[in-house]
Structure formats: structure tokens, C-alpha cells
Amino acid sequence: MSVIFLLIAASTLVAGIFLAAFVWAVRKGQYDDDRSPAVRMLHDPSVPQPLSKAEGTLPLNEIK
């Protein structure tokens, strides 16, 4: 059963990484705005595609 210490250590290590990531995210203001990111991801503004590459087809991202 001693392997449980290994698993607890490994799990805690990952939990620690996640905790650090969480603290980083909060400090960096990642969650200051919890409204606009959800809306912003919907918009992929269309850009005229170079004809040589896309044969004149438009990306359909704008077709919602």
C-alpha cells in the first residue's frame, strides 16, 4: 500500500500546479471580466481571403 504515498505525492503535485495556475490566472486579471470573453469568442471577423489560396471562397465563420 506504500504506493499510495507516491500517488498522493503525484496527485498533490498536479494539484499544486493547478493551484499555482489558478493563482496566476486570478492575479493576471484573467477573471476580472467574466462576461465579454464568452461573447468575444463568437466573433471571428472575416478577412478577405487571398484568391490564389482559397479560390475566392469565403470562410463561413461569418455565417452564424
Next chain:
Amino acid sequence: MIERFEYDNRIVKNFLFVTILWGLVGMLVGLTAALQLVVPGMNWTEYFTFGRVRPLHTNAVIFAFVGNGIFAGAYYSLQRLLKTRMFSDALSNIHFWGWQLIIVAAAITLPLGMTSGKEYAELEWPIDIAITLVWVVFGINMFGTILKRRERHLYVAIWFYIATWVTVAMLHIVNSIELPISITKSYSWYAGVQDALVQWWYGHNAVAFFLTTPYLGLMYYFLPKAANRPVYSYKLSIIHFWALIFLYIWAGPHHLLYSALPDWAQSLGTVFSIMLIAPSWGGMLNGLLTLRGAWDRVREDAVLKFFVVAVTCYGMATLEGPLLSLKSINAIAHYTDWIVAHVHIGGIGWNGFMTFGMVYWLVPRLYGTELYSQKLANMHFWLGTLGIIFYAVPLYFAGFFQSLMWKQFTPDGFLVYPNFLDTLLQIKTAYWLRALGGTIYIVGVCIMIYNIWRTVKAGRLVANEAAEAPPLENVSVTSESGHWHRWIERRPIQMLVLSLVVVAIGGLLELVPTFLVKSNIPTISSVKPYTPLELHGRDIYVREGCYTCHSQMVRPFRSETERYGEYAKAGEFVYDHPFQWGSKRTGPDLLRVGGKYPNSWHYYHMWDPTSMSPGSLMPAYPHLFENALDTSVTSKKIDAMITMGVPYAKDFPAKANADLQAQSQAIVADLKKAGVEAMSDREIIAVIAYLQRVGTDIKAKAPAGVAAQP
């Protein structure tokens, strides 16, 4: 100032197409396995017996189908969410081809019987190393992309991808620590209970961090996109993420309830499993409520239909899972087809339908055209849904009924169904219905392939999609920790080396405790290492995937001790590299099979199971009678065992083959008495030796106070 750049759609397309290809292959292999359970004649040759086909199926659908699905969705969404092209096209391609090579290697080695014998981690050590390397490439590519992003905020989907990468890396490394004896064979470093704990810590989190978190990331991207409305609550999605990843990692022991695992560890698994309901359902509701006010579109749009059922299946499976981890429910469900139904709600419901929705949404966009036929897509949806129902419902009944039959006693206290086979044959109809469900589901997939093929033909791949975005403001000035990032993000080679070093240090740190604590393994004095012949037999048992149908774990219930014998003790398994407790009983438990039948019974039974058990659904193993036992590796095997702390005498490896010969001669002599002329150099002799040994050490000397079973 606006910067112009191009999204890499080709890599998305590549991953998407192999997702479909491997999905079809994996599901057909699954259908084969399902049919083998009712038509034993479908166990074609030694390479395609159920014990080898089942790992092929699970590996194909998890790592090839879902794996490539993750990469396709992540490569598409990462670029758009971060407003940049992937970090490196070269790394993208290495990732793609590396992963496909791994899949091909798996498809070749698993039918050949090269397996480490641990569920969902069967691949042998060279492939394990390849997986680690490709995973690191994926990580560098993903983190590199994150570092060069033009969007400061990391959308919640990206967090799910990050958690996936970090955790899968660790799980894979810790669970894959094994000692190779050749290029195709290794032994799990851990033994018995320890191996079981590591394996299910891995197994559970493979479900959590390979089948769940990355697909939640996909859900948070593609569902709002397809519905064209923001996720119901972004705040809830953030809570969903952090709560989920902190809770998931501790729930593994719920796969080992009533096993020889200590009670406190079992309870820990249960408690965390119950807590998981909250974030899981938060996520499900968040997904479904995103469609508030848009349900009329669900009626028309096949993509949304797929997503709705997928998210619902996610909710159902994540409620059922915690309930199954309650001991009283687990006592009924464990080892039965209930669990198979449960994982398929997750597999073909959640992962399958999320993938199909994503495919239907992505392909027209990648090819700058419309989907060829909405009607066919809707037809696929209904066939798929019907397939899920036909698959799962019969198996729920089958699992429940069979379990009750196992536990049923007459008023006089005898088992109503003392013959295990009777309980299996009762649910044969359910097995047929399950195969029917699988067939319907696959027909749906074929319709999708046709639909996608026509769509692709009508359009033209937008390989590089132009986009514009302003650069990240002040990126060189503000980020105090940004310097080394920026230094390293321009140097992929150094970063690769550094990452490898970091991963290696992590692996070593985790390895050291096991070296130190090896002496603490609890032992029962009567439990002795296997003889060389038994060890060979055990390796064949592992090779043939016997664990896919037979458990070696008698739980402490009267119904089980009556049927099988003394319940399992932790100390019995200390020399089992790997453990072979199994997770499903299509056949009876084998922990106490040692000494139960004469040698000749096993001999006839392995040649033709129906000769000893009329109606048996077990495959025949004629190749064990043809293949000569490879005794050239005997000393290597014993050496490996000694390295891992199994107490053989120092000079034993040299004498091992003499010991092996003596034991096989004795078995042959015993078979001769029963009128069987057997050849002593065949694999079957080793298998018989092992089967006669399993679980007998403790049987002979049951400690006082523990009633020995008749």
C-alpha cells in the same frame, strides 16, 4: 496596428479525417468483440481472440478516435481563441504523424499479444515512450501557441486543454513504469495491490482527463459557436473547470471497492466521486442552458442535436458514476455488463456525439462550402441515438439480472445458480441486442462518412485561412515574468530539451519513493513466488488477455465465497507483476481455480471449452497446443523479478529451466494418467501450471479464525 496572419486548417483537417477513419475501425473492432461474445466461432485465429480484440477496441476508440478528435478540435479552437497560427507547423506535423504511427504500432502489437496487461494501458514500453515524446511535442506546440497569442484572456476551453496535457503526462508516466526484458515484453514495476491502485488511479483519470476534460473544452468552444450564442454562464464555466480538476484526481479507488484495497482508500474514492456530481452537473447545465431561447433551432440543426444528446449523456454518466461508487450499488454492478453500458453512455454518447457534431460543423467551414445533406446528418443523429439505446438498455438489464443471479440463494442456503455459465447464457439475448445497437450506430457513422465525402468533394480546402488581429499590447514591457518565456518560445529545440528534463525529473522523483518503500510490502508467509513454469504460464495468461473476461478478486460476500472460495487478501498478490484482478466477469472469477479441477480438465477445456462446459462462450485456444514455450527467456524473466524484489535465490535464474522441465514433466505424467498424451514443451503445460497455482498459497494455510471454504 492590425497584424495579418493565417490559421492552419490543414492540420485540423488531417486530424479530423483520421478521427473518422479510426473511429470507424475502432467501432468495427468493437462490434467484432461484441459478436465474439455470442458466437465463439468468431474468435479467428490466435490473433483475434476476444482477449486481444478487446484491448484493440478500447485503445482504438480511446486513443485513436477520441484522441485525434481532441487534437482536431483543439488545433482549430486554440488558433481562433488565441488569434494566432499554431506555434510551429513542423511540430504540428510531427505530432500528427507521430500519433498515427503510435496507433498503427498499437494495431499491430496488440493482436500479436504484446501487452502489459493493464487495462487502457496495454501498449508495451517502446510505444509508451513514443507516446510520451509525442505528448511533449503536443505540449510544446500548445504552450508555444499560448505564449505567442494575440488575445490576453485564456478562454475556458484552453484551460481544459492545459489541464488535460499536464495530467495525462503525469498519469501516463507513473502508470507506465515497467521493467523491460525485451523489446516486446516488460513487467509492471508495481505488484498486486500497489499495481491495482496505480492502474485505477490512471484508469479513472484517463476517463477524466482524456475522455472528459478535453471534450469539455471542445464543448465550451463548439457548442456556443454552433448555437451562435455565448455560454449560459461564463462564471459557472470557470467554477466548473477548477472544481472538476481538483476533485477528479482522487476518485480512482472507486474502481476497487470491496477489493483487497484498504477500506480508508476505498472510502476516499467514494467521497470524492460523490462530490464530483456538483461540477459535472454544473457543466452539463451550463451546456444545455446555452441553448435557452434557441431550442427551435435544435429541431432543424443536426449539429445542435448531436451536442444536446452528447451533453445529456455526459450528465447521465457523471451522475451514474458517483452512484456506482456507492458501495451498496457497486456490490451489484461491479464485474457486470452494467459497467459496460455505463462506459458506452460516456463513449458513444458523450465522446461519439460530440465528435460527430464537431465534424458536421467543421468540415463545411474548412472546405468553404455547405454541408452536402442536412437530411442525412439528421438521419445519422437518429440512428446514432437509437444505437445508443439498443446498446445500453439491454446491457443495463443484463448486468442487473446477472448480478442478482450470482447472489441468489435457495431457502436452504445454497446458490440457486452454482454454475456460472447458467447466468451468462441467461443474458445472451441482451448480448445480441447490444451487437444490434452497435451495428445501428455504425450504420449512422457510415452515412456520416458519405455525407462528409460529398461535402469535401463540393468544396475546396481553405488550407491557410487569413485572419487579422491587433498584437497583444505592451507584451514586451509589462510581463515581468515574460523574459525567459519570450527567450524560450523562439527556441523550440531548447524548450524540447528543457521539457524533457522537467518530465524526467518528475518521473525520477516519483520513482524514488517506490525504491525506498519496497521493503514495506505486506507479505503472508505462505505466499511464495511463482515457479518458472508458472511464471511463463502467467505471462501467457496476460498475453491472451484472460483478464478481459475473468477477474481474480473474490469479494467478501457470502455469494462469492460460496461460489469461488476464500475472499482475496492484499498479501496474496505481492508477486503479481502486473496484477490481474480484472474488471469484468464474462466468465467466472479465477482466483481460487487452482486445484479445483484436474490437469486434464484444463487441457480439454483450453482445447475446446464446450467439451467441459457445454454451451460455453469462451474461445478455444488451439495455438497453446501448437506453440512451443520460449524457455530462452526464462532466466531473464527471473532476473527481472529479482530486480523488482521477488525473493528468488541469487543462483536461481541459472537453474530455472531445470526446475521448469521437472515441473512440466510432472504435469505431463499426471495428464498421461488421465489418458492424455501431451507434449511437455508446449505453452498449454505452462498455462495449466499457472492455473493450478493461482490463489492456492493461502488456501492451504488459511489463518485461524478465518473459515476455509469447502
